Amino acid sequence: MDALMLSRWQFAVTTSYHFLFVPLSIGIGLMVAIMETLYVVRKDDLYLRMAQFWAKFLLISVALGVVTGIVLEFQFGLNWARFSRYIGDIFGPPLAIESWAAFFLESVFIGVWVFGGKKISPKLHAFALWMVTLGAMLSAFWILTANAFMQEPVGYALRNGRIELVDFPAVVFNPQTILEFWHAVYACITTSAFFVIAVSAYHLLKKTTEAEFFRRSMRMAVFLGLVGIMGVVLSGHEMAKHVAFAQPMKLAASEAVWDKTTTGSESVFALIDERGKKNTLDIRIPYLLNFFIYMKPTGTVAGINDLQKEFEAKYGTGNYTPPLNLTYWSFHLMIMSGLLMMFILFWLMLATRKPLVFSPFMLKVLMGSAILPHISNITGWIMTEVGRQPWIVYTLMKTNEGLTENLNPAYALSSFILFVLVYTILIFIAASLTLRIIIAGPLESGNR
Amino acid sequence: MDLPLIWFLIVAYLFAGFFLLEGFDYGVCMLLPFISNEDEHRRMMIATISGFWDGNEVWMITLGAVLFAAFPSWYATLFSGMYPVFVLILLGLIVRGVGLKFRDDYSGHTWRFGWDMALCAGSVLVAFLWGLIVGNILRGIPINAAFSYAGGCRDLINPFSVASGIAFVALFTLHGMVFLNIRLTGEVLQKAQKLFFPVYGVTLIIAVAFLASAGRVAGLFKSPLASLFSIAAATALLLIALWFKRNSFLAFWMSAMAIVFLSVAVFARLYPRVLVSSLDPQWSLTIYNASASSYSLKVMSVVAIIFIPGVLFYQGWSYWVLRKRIEKSDLEY
Numbered sequence: 001m002d003a004l005m006l007s008r009w010q011f012a013v014t015t016s017y018h019f020l021f022v023p024l025s026i027g028i029g030l031m032v033a034i035m036e037t038l039y040v041v042r043k044d045d046l047y048l049r050m051a052q053f054w055a056k057f058l059l060i061s062v063a064l065g066v067v068t069g070i071v072l073e074f075q076f077g078l079n080w081a082r083f084s085r086y087i088g089d090i091f092g093p094p095l096a097i098e099s100w101a102a103f104f105l106e107s108v109f110i111g112v113w114v115f116g117g118k119k120i121s122p123k124l125h126a127f128a129l130w131m132v133t134l135g136a137m138l139s140a141f142w143i144l145t146a147n148a149f150m151q152e153p154v155g156y157a158l159r160n161g162r163i164e165l166v167d168f169p170a171v172v173f174n175p176q177t178i179l180e181f182w183h184a185v186y187a188c189i190t191t192s193a194f195f196v197i198a199v200s201a202y203h204l205l206k207k208t209t210e211a212e213f214f215r216r217s218m219r220m221a222v223f224l225g226l227v228g229i230m231g232v233v234l235s236g237h238e239m240a241k242h243v244a245f246a247q248p249m250k251l252a253a254s255e256a257v258w259d260k261t262t263t264g265s266e267s268v269f270a271l272i273d274e275r276g277k278k279n280t281l282d283i284r285i286p287y288l289l290n291f292f293i294y295m296k297p298t299g300t301v302a303g304i305n306d307l308q309k310e311f312e313a314k315y316g317t318g319n320y321t322p323p324l325n326l327t328y329w330s331f332h333l334m335i336m337s338g339l340l341m342m343f344i345l346f347w348l349m350l351a352t353r354k355p356l357v358f359s360p361f362m363l364k365v366l367m368g369s370a371i372l373p374h375i376s377n378i379t380g381w382i383m384t385e386v387g388r389q390p391w392i393v394y395t396l397m398k399t400n401e402g403l404t405e406n407l408n409p410a411y412a413l414s415s416f417i418l419f420v421l422v423y424t425i426l427i428f429i430a431a432s433l434t435l436r437i438i439i440a441g442p443l444e445s446g447n448r
Numbered sequence: 449m450d451l452p453l454i455w456f457l458i459v460a461y462l463f464a465g466f467f468l469l470e471g472f473d474y475g476v477c478m479l480l481p482f483i484s485n486e487d488e489h490r491r492m493m494i495a496t497i498s499g500f501w502d503g504n505e506v507w508m509i510t511l512g513a514v515l516f517a518a519f520p521s522w523y524a525t526l527f528s529g530m531y532p533v534f535v536l537i538l539l540g541l542i543v544r545g546v547g548l549k550f551r552d553d554y555s556g557h558t559w560r561f562g563w564d565m566a567l568c569a570g571s572v573l574v575a576f577l578w579g580l581i582v583g584n585i586l587r588g589i590p591i592n593a594a595f596s597y598a599g600g601c602r603d604l605i606n607p608f609s610v611a612s613g614i615a616f617v618a619l620f621t622l623h624g625m626v627f628l629n630i631r632l633t634g635e636v637l638q639k640a641q642k643l644f645f646p647v648y649g650v651t652l653i654i655a656v657a658f659l660a661s662a663g664r665v666a667g668l669f670k671s672p673l674a675s676l677f678s679i680a681a682a683t684a685l686l687l688i689a690l691w692f693k694r695n696s697f698l699a700f701w702m703s704a705m706a707i708v709f710l711s712v713a714v715f716a717r718l719y720p721r722v723l724v725s726s727l728d729p730q731w732s733l734t735i736y737n738a739s740a741s742s743y744s745l746k747v748m749s750v751v752a753i754i755f756i757p758g759v760l761f762y763q764g765w766s767y768w769v770l771r772k773r774i775e776k777s778d779l780e781y
Binding site (some may be wrong): 060067085092094098107116168278 | 594740
């Protein structure tokens with residue numbers, strides 16, 4: 001592999017690892033903050049014990065989120081120096097604001113929250129955790145602002161051989177930013193809800209003596225999970241409508257549409273022959289895609305072939321089609337896994353009455369379902385980033401043009417191997433620690 | 449207003465703050481295996497930084513992001529040019545970050561003492577490499593007419609940059625020592641204090657040698673301001689010995705000031721360059737040819753005006769909340 005492919009793989013792998021932990025730190029943070037606030041308001045000791053138990057997972061995911069996050073910040077300069085010089089004027093400020101406005105909030109207050117327990121009042125203690133959660137969410141907003149510019153450049157001018165910022169509010173209120181933010185935040189909440197549901201299911205299956213502890217946790221998680229998944233679906237729907245105009249090639253690739261169509265059919269299962277430029281197998285539901293985009297059966301959807309020609313006319317000869325099977329299948333896996341989550345949550349809501357009673361089969365399904373949000377998270381990002389190819393900054397810079405000049409392939413290879421190796425060890429340690437905490441269960445009484 | 453100059457000063461401020469705060473975090477971890485062989489003592493040592501190190505590390509993260517925003521070319525050429533160095537720094541930071549979290553999650557002796565060695569090694573590595581980077585920035589690296597790095601890995605390893613790396617390790621070790629001196633109690637404090645004079649003596653010699661070679665190799669004393677701050681840093685270092693036993697807090701401040709003054713001296717010597725080209729002075733990156741657009745810097749200035757005081761306030765508050773010295777009874781389980 002050459003330095004370009006190695007750098008792309010390295011970024012994909014390190015970002016995906018990072019995004020295993022980030023959703024949990026945002027969502028569990030929110031849940032623990034709610035639990036602690038309920039404890040402060042209702043003085044019910046059970047809420048304190050819940051906060052203390054679930055916080056253990058928060059701390060693991062924050063620790064791993066932080067160390068894997070620094071790698072990303074450095075990587076823009078390491079492997080993508082020409083990208084950094086070209087776009088730094090716009091891409092840098094959101095990153096700097098992320099550090100100043102979000103990371104400090106998160107890191108300073110988590111220190112106070114973990115180690116200041118007896119030194120501050122319970123109210124201040126709960127407040128500290130809200131600051132941690134606020135920091136985590138703000139950090140999501142600012143990093144997504146930077147990403148959104150790569151998807152949909154706005155508020156810039158091409159000057160001095162680079163992209164310069166001319167309208168900061170336009171960059172911040174880029175429709176793409178807002179959509180990505182809500183979609184990601186709801187996904188984080190959903191991810192954490194499924195984690196809490198799965199762990200609670202495990203303990204209920206084991207006939208725990210802490211039934212009330214886990215029922216209450218589960219009830220809160222089901223509620224937040226429903227809010228989360230509805231938010232994900234609605235924001236995802238808005239995003240699809242938006243992408244249809246902002247990045248039509250991504251939509252065409254995700255739906256395996258080769259030629260302009262007015263019947264706008266939704267593809268449910270397609271095998272794409274990328275060389276032969278056709279679908280070897282394609283099962284579609286007519287008009288459904290039009291309904292998703294236009295809210296009515298009529299409308300046109302541009303195809304890959306038309307868009308390829310259009311791009312060539314505008315930007316010169318070249319390949320403007322993203323890897324199709326990868327884009328298509330990551331999009332569809334995201335949707336399928338999302339629909340499954342929605343189904344499970346509705347089922348949970350309808351099939352259970354107060355107090356929550358579950359069959360062993362149901363509990364086992366719930367334990368397994370913890371993997372679903374991660375599938376959606378990762379495939380969603382693959383679809384977003386791969387579907388933008390060959391651009392690194394949509395219509396302004398191609399991915400290969402962003403690579404560090406004269407990057408030594410040996411460097412790229414060694415760092416890639418090193419990160420994969422280290423991250424695999426990290427995952428292993430984090431997973432065994434998480435399992436140990438899950439199996440040990442909550443402490444007998446809150447220690448405060 | 450000279451916006452690039454303002455942002456150069458902010459970068460210098462972040463560098464100084466990063467070295468001042470992370471300096472003792474690294475130092476404490478470097479000393480971890482050497483002060484006591486009792487797990488309880490080591491846990492007390494870690495407890496002196498555990499509420500702070502995460503927030504301190506954000507100084508470095510902010511520094512990286514601010515370089516990217518205010519001086520995109522500086523960020524891009526520095527990181528891509530010193531690729532292997534930064535990858536190893538990342539490795540050290542990962543080891544530190546997870547080590548501080550995972551060390552106490554299992555109770556086995558091998559596990560914990562293994563992590564102590566890893567924390568020490570990771571901190572030495574990161575401190576050394578930042579010193580190596582600063583040394584190379586001062587001395588100059590092969591940068592071509594396109595403002596990109598034209599050298600190899602070997603160009604980064606030279607007697608001066610290695611000396612600079614060693615000086616950073618020594619200074620941070622001493623800084624960690626004076627920090628422990630204001631944070632610990634009981635037996636482990638006494639054990640730490642016993643190591644002070646050896647650490648101090650070695651650091652003093654290394655620091656003076658580093659300053660002398662910086663004067664010779666990088667022309668540190670050609671700048672009056674840099675000379676002044678170098679002398680101030682050396683004076684602060686000398687004063688640590690005076691107050692270490694009598695007034696631990698003043699001793700810590702002297703160590704902190706030594707680090708800050710040294711950072712100021714480095715940036716005073718660099719100005720207006722940010723990456724010195726060893727091939728042709730014309731090809732050096734300066735605050736003017738490496739900076740972001742003036743609109744971007746204006747936006748960032750608004751951000752800085754809001755967040756620099758805000759962050760200082762609540763980070764300072766967190767130090768106030770957690771100011772009490774660490775005692776045995778503070779350790780859980």
